Amino acid sequence: MNDVTPPEPEIRPARPAFWQRLSVVWLVPVLALAISLGVAWQNYSHRGRLVEISFANATGVVAGSTAIKFRDVTVGTVEKVGFSGDLSRVIITARIDRDVIPFLDEDARFWVVRPQVSVRGISGLDTVLSGVFIEGSWNSQRGTARRSFTGQDEPPLVRPGQPGTQIELHARDGNKLAAGAPILHKGVKVGYIEEPRLSPSGDGVVVQAFIEGPHDRRITSATRFWDTSGFSVSLGTAGVTLNMSSLASLVEGGVSFDTLISGGDPITQGQVFDIYEDEAAARESLFNDATAAPDDLHLSVLFDGSVSGLTPGADVRFRGVRIGEVSDLIAQVEEVDGRRRIRLLVNLTIKPSRLGFGDDLSAEGVMTLLQDYVARGLRARLATSSILTGALIVELVELTEYTPATIDMEAKPYPVLPATEAELSDFDATAEGVFERINALPVEELLSSAISLMDSLERLANDQALQETPRTMNALLDEARALIGSADTQAVPGEVRAAIGDLRKITDELEQARTVAKLNDAIDSAASAAANIDTAAADLPEITEQVKALGDKANSLAVEELVDAATRALASIDALIGTEDARQLPPALTGALNQVRGFLAELREGGAIGNVNSALASAEAAADAVENAAASLPALSERLSRVVAEAEALLGSYGERSRFNAETLATFRDIQSAANAIRTLARTLERDPNSILFGK
Amino acid sequence: MEIAGKPGPLTARAAGLVACRRCGRVHPGGAQICQRCGGPISSREIKSLQRVWAWLFAGMILYIPANIYPMLLTSTLVSKRESTIIGGVIDLAHHGSYGVALIVFVASVMIPIGKFIAISYLALSVQWPIRQHSHLRHRLYEVTDFIGRWSMIDVFVVAILSSLVQLDTVATINPGIAAVSFALSVAFTMLSAQSFDSRTIWDSDRPAE
Incomplete structure (x- = not known):
């Protein structure tokens, strides 16, 4: 058995460890698994929670796509649309984001947002394209989260967490109010009402309303609400009044409010208010309202005369503002000076708040103030409020002249306010009285007077003479025209021209004079002629004046008068030219020249040379005189020129280029040329005064 | 051997x-x-399959938000809408444009999903040998690789529309998250298909030594 060789041990390489045999690739599935699980966990943990919302119907809600929104941000999606066990409601199962779930407590509201068109506008327009969505609303307080909710059919008017105050309004009927109708304050929408419903007792309508903050601070217990629905037409003494608030309130109705008096208490959530028919009723209510009574101030007034027309409820006014009302009328028997007489005691209820006192002042304080007022002349008196009805009111007036009085604080039942005489002209100013007075008016006489006046007017209008007046006027105008067109008038310029022609002849002769032999007495004559011309020239300013006056008249007067004035002016010119001086100028000159000629003849005959020296001396002096005369000649021509210029201006304003005009212009041009001739003569004389003597 | x-x-x-x-x-x-x-x-490409699976998963992950989130953000004056891929196909079909609806549907839905399936199948077949003909699987791979780019049609449409239709308030078209994730998804699946080593198909016929 020894030779049995032991079997050779089988030597194998050590089997590699398990992890050494493991491929690296195994990391991949491990990684994939880890990532997949991670993604799955992530997804699951971020998944929202399911909540159930029940609706009466689910119009447009689609499982899987309809969104749940909060403040317009999607916070979830509808996953399932099903029914409740008895099929009475639709149960919508929605998955809502985890982070908003804690806020979904009992105040959470859900409703389906659909496009809505109403008088107030269009809402939910975005849902037309995207389909409906479910809007949720809840406040920002975490509460015990709920998993099932009851959805609302209509969007709630008040969102949880919205600042404002919820109030309750009571109205007699709700036929003018619709859900969502605005609540206005001074025309601004500050809130809205919810669906009106019948009050539990069935005798009215209760409407929940919401006043948005901060406007809810405007509401106090003294606030009054009134209906502004539709429109109202009132016919009164002030004319026709149409009251209409807004189009929305016309269709959906609306409620307005105002705090009419100061001193109300702050309101609490759910405070109850009444809706009055209109603003007037709301204001009235302040005085009928028993709730405001404790603040009231009670006073009495004693009136002596008749108080017919004064009734309980009549206004008490102070400076035209209603501050209270008459609460009672009592007849009171008084004994004055041993005689009994009946006086009427009128009880007044005055609202101190209407006087602006508010809460700050106690009733005693108000009374003290009133006493102060009375000491300064405050009195009560009766006044007419309406002529038609004869109704009376009590007016508190401040008199400037008064007898001192005080409030009788001891009087019963209330302190008595001193009264004064009413300023009523006619206590019985009833409608009847007014109509009687209207009847008494002399309407018929007035009418007959009017008729006779009309008749007179008609007669006057039909009068023959009056009807002929236009004809006479026409004739007058015709005559005036004939006058202007008459040969005489038109001949005036011709005459003027003739006169100028004469003038020119004179100057021609004057010019010729230098060609003639000159002698001493001729010089004297020349001097006197020059003096005459000077005189004539002195008259020319008068012409100018007249022409100017003529121009003024032409501007202001009628054509006829203008023509007259022109004629007169021309006549004056004519007369001037035809004056004795001017007309005698040529004969005088002629005579002078004849004398010169005669003198020369004598000289020639006599040959008295010895006289020449003395004659020359005389001639010397004569030449000086001529020089003087000649010096005045430029001034003369100057004046003539001015005359012509002014006459031209006058005729320019006269305007028409009639023959008269043209001729007048020609006349004046002649005058001008005459003046030029004179100027030429003057210059010649100036240049060579001796030429007139020696003929060279 | x-x-x-x-x-x-x-x-x-x-x-x-x-x-x-x-x-x-x-x-x-x-x-x-x-x-x-x-x-x-x-x-053989080392880690080929890993890369295939990684890219494929990445593509599939991104394909989910590509279908959930909106591809197109169309906002006009009155409406605003988001459409996903399938929603767009349905809308087109409702309006009667069946041809276009079909093209979009095929390019944006059928092809990506088909690719997911095909690539997954190919990758699985490599790991767990399936007794199926390799030639068929190779053909499947080639088709997948070729057809993937056509999914980009939808992305191009979104890119062109969102750059052309920019009329401020009247009409605006923006790409959504889905467009990015869809593009990435398509890209990742194409990378996934390219990472696949087609040679491995043949290995299953013969077990590797």
Whole structure:
């Protein structure tokens, strides 16, 4: 058995460890698994929670796509649309984001947002394209989260967490109010009402309303609400009044409010208010309202005369503002000076708040103030409020002249306010009285007077003479025209021209004079002629004046008068030219020249040379005189020129280029040329005064 | 080691040869490095099966989210929807596009699942010899290897759609998580198929020495 060789041990390489045999690739599935699980966990943990919302119907809600929104941000999606066990409601199962779930407590509201068109506008327009969505609303307080909710059919008017105050309004009927109708304050929408419903007792309508903050601070217990629905037409003494608030309130109705008096208490959530028919009723209510009574101030007034027309409820006014009302009328028997007489005691209820006192002042304080007022002349008196009805009111007036009085604080039942005489002209100013007075008016006489006046007017209008007046006027105008067109008038310029022609002849002769032999007495004559011309020239300013006056008249007067004035002016010119001086100028000159000629003849005959020296001396002096005369000649021509210029201006304003005009212009041009001739003569004389003597 | 006496085809291993898998050159058994291309040579890939199983598991794991999560995120002006692979197929079929639905279904569902099954079967058949014809199994392997890439159709569709349809608010298509995981799943199963050393199919005909 020894030779049995032991079997050779089988030597194998050590089997590699398990992890050494493991491929690296195994990391991949491990990684994939880890990532997949991670993604799955992530997804699951971020998944929202399911909540159930029940609706009466689910119009447009689609499982899987309809969104749940909060403040317009999607916070979830509808996953399932099903029914409740008895099929009475639709149960919508929605998955809502985890982070908003804690806020979904009992105040959470859900409703389906659909496009809505109403008088107030269009809402939910975005849902037309995207389909409906479910809007949720809840406040920002975490509460015990709920998993099932009851959805609302209509969007709630008040969102949880919205600042404002919820109030309750009571109205007699709700036929003018619709859900969502605005609540206005001074025309601004500050809130809205919810669906009106019948009050539990069935005798009215209760409407929940919401006043948005901060406007809810405007509401106090003294606030009054009134209906502004539709429109109202009132016919009164002030004319026709149409009251209409807004189009929305016309269709959906609306409620307005105002705090009419100061001193109300702050309101609490759910405070109850009444809706009055209109603003007037709301204001009235302040005085009928028993709730405001404790603040009231009670006073009495004693009136002596008749108080017919004064009734309980009549206004008490102070400076035209209603501050209270008459609460009672009592007849009171008084004994004055041993005689009994009946006086009427009128009880007044005055609202101190209407006087602006508010809460700050106690009733005693108000009374003290009133006493102060009375000491300064405050009195009560009766006044007419309406002529038609004869109704009376009590007016508190401040008199400037008064007898001192005080409030009788001891009087019963209330302190008595001193009264004064009413300023009523006619206590019985009833409608009847007014109509009687209207009847008494002399309407018929007035009418007959009017008729006779009309008749007179008609007669006057039909009068023959009056009807002929236009004809006479026409004739007058015709005559005036004939006058202007008459040969005489038109001949005036011709005459003027003739006169100028004469003038020119004179100057021609004057010019010729230098060609003639000159002698001493001729010089004297020349001097006197020059003096005459000077005189004539002195008259020319008068012409100018007249022409100017003529121009003024032409501007202001009628054509006829203008023509007259022109004629007169021309006549004056004519007369001037035809004056004795001017007309005698040529004969005088002629005579002078004849004398010169005669003198020369004598000289020639006599040959008295010895006289020449003395004659020359005389001639010397004569030449000086001529020089003087000649010096005045430029001034003369100057004046003539001015005359012509002014006459031209006058005729320019006269305007028409009639023959008269043209001729007048020609006349004046002649005058001008005459003046030029004179100027030429003057210059010649100036240049060579001796030429007139020696003929060279 | 009689060669002719045994049924079945002659294998290289039985002939004492080893071929390079890259360039195909045949070397005598025991060669470590290919003389032509310099690549490593081994008669059988070590850890081949491990890699096959690892890639396969990775592909299968990723195939689950690929089907659960949405493949396409389609948001238009009015709606927003997510569609999974199967959901997309059903939608297409509902709209009457049966052909397209069939293509998507085959490419995205049948082929990946078929590959899982085929590769698992091949790997198991190597470990636990199954008396089945090696030729059939080899054919199965070749088909699996070839057809795997066609699963990418769905991924391409998503990639093209999401890059083309970007009209901001009007219409937008985005790939979902499923698109990524599906693409990875397909890639992993292809790697799994490639890791499989098809030569081991033939070993089961003849027990290894």
